[in-house]
Amino acid sequence: MSLLSVDDLVVEHRSPGRPAVRAVAGASLTVSAGEVVGLVGESGCGKSTLARAVCGLNPVTAGSITFDGQPVTPLGLRRRRLTGIQMVFQDPYASLNPRRLVGDQVADGLRTARDTVTSPADLLERVGLPREFAGRHPHEFSGGQRQRIAIARALAARPRLLIGDEPISALDASAQSQVARLMRDLAVDAGAGLLFISHDLSVVRLIADRIAVMYLGRIVEVGDTAEVWADPRHPYTKALLRAIPKPDGMGVLPAELPGDVPDPVNPPQGCRFHPRCPHVMDVCRGKEPDFGPVACWLHEPR
Amino acid sequence: MTLEISGLKVSIGGKEILRGVDLGLAAGRVHGLAGESGSGKTMTGLAVLGLLPHGARASGTVRLGERDLLALPAKELNRVRGGEVAMVFQDPATSLHPMLTIGRQLTEHMRHHLRLGRTEAKERAVELLGKVRIPGPAQAYGRFPHQFSGGMRQRIAIAIALACSPKVLIADEPTTALDVTVQAGVLRLLRGLCDELGLAVLLVTHDLGVMSAVADEVSVMKDGLVVESGPRGRVLREPAHAYTRSLLGSLPGAGTAEPGGPGDPGGPGAGPAPEGER
């Protein structure tokens, strides 16, 4: 059984006097213990909304989220800490308290897990930082170091599921792959699942066992990382891969995917990707492909 | 060379940040500047624009035609900046005023630098918005920055940079904050504008894929010095300097096949990870 199972999830953002924003519109996804799943897609596709719903931070409109056999319901912050899910956010400047010592912040996580044996310095060591950092303040560190501190704090709580929402996007190139690999290694060593969200497929590819591609609230392709990378099938996945410029010195401009992610208040009829799809057919305009693992009329399962 | 930087040194509070940078920018060419964060890429661009932080001391020369920009009085430098030399930053919010329509921002710039009349300025603004491929340029003219997506905002920042027909464009990580799909469009735009308008472009980026896609020449910086410089193909395929090799080695895709191609081993664990960030 999967550690996390998201089934036909719908999440709407509601604010008074505005139409509901259906940011997640029937998405299904699983993460097993010890497994790393990469969730990719352009910004505005609903990745953060899905992640926050899994943490109980966004109410579920329809569908279900099951963690360890238990339904996930919206929770207060304190109880959420006890559920075994921890999240690392994009901005390590905003997620650490600038006025508290690094060690004290990591100790919060240890208390959550009722861990009286491990010291904050032990955790800093595990994320590749000197033990002395426990006695310093976050502002003394670079973005990459702060993100390692945030990871140490999340791990201190011994989560069974770790979620990283664009945890490397604010870091520079050399730090990106190091921090991504660190998250993978630590999660897998602890037997936890990792849901790693990023818009950068070339980094996700380094650490994920499986890749899920999200477009406008739905998962449009899921597969083993190596297969998706070598043989992407959904036209959206193909477009994402073709847009990555290659450092081969050949001077080839990456292919553009015209248009923007549509407003989820008013999604296109039929296949949500059809207005941007180079292979659009008649059926795509009228009927939504609601099957997997590749939600595309060119890849209908028989 | 349109712009020639020689022996550029910058120090702040006794700390040497640039230690003698040499770089040349030619018309119609994109010169890529790579290197890890903190190596001095941004500082090099700022020195050219005369926008160094308070208390910074610069020496060496930055030659634009007959003039040395480092020796220019503030008033003349102001005219050069935004006129002959323009800039685009990573965050388009840096170059866009949130409370003014994009039309106003484009025309104000032109009226100030080019002394154009109102109608003329508006015509040129709409034309520029079309050139950077903003859909419906005439309607877009009256809108505010927040009414556009991140990619569109960066295109608008580029339009503003181009407003006064600069000879030199300094673009500091212009696509780093964008989705890859949007980045692809902005890179195509930059390359096209460079070719079409004969701009001399300095493209600062830490992304060697971006470098490979648009740069003609590539320079690599480390600790305030250019450690390697040459044609794109040579620097990226046969890097002479160990540091350049380590940068290439730290890339996600290092030493493996391309996406969508057969024979890709895939999976975790490609390439060595040098101790970069500290």
Ligand SMILES: Nc1ncnc2c1ncn2[C@@H]1O[C@H](COP(=O)(O)OP(=O)(O)O)[C@@H](O)[C@H]1O
């Ligand atoms: N609190 C909110 N209120 C209204 N709309 C929101 C809110 N948060 C996100 N959205 C919208 O939901 C969609 C998905 O957003 P998000 O989950 O942040 O996507 P991603 O993380 O993939 O960029 C976007 O259209 C976004 O504008």
Ligand SMILES: Nc1ncnc2c1ncn2[C@@H]1O[C@H](COP(=O)(O)OP(=O)(O)O)[C@@H](O)[C@H]1O
């Ligand atoms: N305002 C400043 N005062 C003092 N040092 C600075 C300032 N801005 C940047 N630096 C230092 O200058 C060096 C080069 O920075 P920068 O040019 O921004 O690097 P890059 O753009 O290559 O990441 C770094 O060591 C940085 O810490």
Ligand SMILES: [Mg+2]
């Ligand atoms: Mg997000």
Ligand SMILES: [Mg+2]
């Ligand atoms: Mg910089």
